[in-house]
Amino acid sequence: MNPINGICRFENFREQVENNNFTTISIGRMRVSLEIQMEDGTNQIYPFLSCQPQPEFKEIVIRCFLSYLNHDKMINNEDMYCVCMKPDQMTFRSKMKVHELLDEENGWLDNGTLCIEYGFHIEAIQYMDGIWEFNFNDKCVNFDQREDVIEFEIYKCSYGKTLYLYTPRELVNFHSRLFTTRTYPLPERFSEYYWLIIPDVLQIAHGVNKNYSFDRHHLEIAKELEFQNVIRFCERQIIQESLDVNDLYLVYLVQEFQTASNYNLNHYLAHLLKNVGNVKRLTDVLKTMRLKEMFVSLRKIVQDSNICIRPYLHCPPLPGCKQLTICCFFSFLNQSHRITLEE
Structure with a gap:
């Protein structure tokens, strides 16, 4: 308009x-x-x-x-x-x-x-x-003479129409390196229903802080447009709205871990690790996921969050003993045989 x-x-x-x-x-x-x-x-x-x-x-x-x-x-x-x-x-x-x-x-x-x-x-x-x-829906005054505005072009295939959104160039370029031309046509794979979400993504990119009807598609668009500030905003909202991890079925828990991995949501990954419940559930998740894709993020977040894997020795109650003094040896074995963690 x-x-x-x-x-x-x-x-x-x-x-x-x-x-x-x-x-x-x-x-x-x-x-x-x-x-x-x-x-x-x-x-x-x-x-x-x-x-x-x-x-x-x-x-x-x-x-x-x-x-x-x-x-x-x-x-x-x-x-x-x-x-x-x-x-x-x-x-x-x-x-x-x-x-x-x-x-x-x-x-x-x-x-x-x-x-x-x-x-x-x-x-x-x-x-x-x-x-x-x-207001990103209307053209700004003197639009045709201005170079400091970006026009987003989103094709709505269900309606056979094109949606245009207009944003200031300076702030958008601050968050992303993609926008080198005045008009940016969004990739066709976003044309079906993403046009409903893109205005929210642009609002968040410009610092608007409100409760949106959040959808994982927000993350997909933010990643496509390289809006890291939007991804971080979505991550905070996911953590605030997340259900009790212990109540999630394994298939849904795997999906949450996969989302954290796909979009580098390190804080959310830490949240999942801290609340996964027990080692068995975490083991089941890791067996199901694509571990090669997950490994770098998981290793980093484990280090950043001070989450450790500790082997332990457990002794069942013995009726004739009050305490035991035991000398123990543990060693994490690496396949290269060059890295061994001993204690």
Whole structure:
């Protein structure tokens, strides 16, 4: 979707100034009008943008473009700015002296009508729960002239349509090296249902912290796009939402270990190892998994988490003995015969 833009026409402008009563133009939920303010003994006219009260959000960040249109286009008075505003709050910019606008020789009036071109794009919204979300669905103002924006192209094969998302280039490039062109078409294997998830992935990549309806497909897309910060976010959420590992059937437990291995979720792997219950269940998991793929991650996380495999000697109760003193020898044998851990 394109940013909202158009031209506001204030007909009979001189009469509106005399009455200090200006036309209000509604554009969706936004309103554009004029207001006179005295400044340094001179009446100044300000165009302003306001938003009607909305029960679902607290604040919005909006990028605005305003331009007084002159007969001579070379002297149009243009202004672009970004502002954070609350519902029913007004934002003022682009002032001009009233007497300059009323002087028809200056070229600001067209048959007594003042024309102001506008454009605005809602960049982010803060909802009532305090969480911010970015607007990636709409093109930004002056999109065609900007190089600091990336356009994601996602084909929705079930609908035969293409979804476009628009994100700032700087932050996306900070997390990933993939995006070297202005338009990035997502691989076709993500076209079936991933288009529902990709907006969430981009929100997380930009630092939005909220409870999503999490799916393992989030990890798959994050890995494809090289968003390590998204993978770490998903890992934290997996740990917080994980069921009691002891209650999982072996087949599901293997799936969890495999997910941790596939996406290098070292913290989640540590969580699984600490809560797997007993050595037998861990042995069954390792027998089932592809150990060659698992080995590097498992070795690292075992070292990082101070998890050790310890052989032990156990003696059943003996009715005639209170304590035993035993001298023991253990040795981990390596196939190369060059590495032997003895104690």
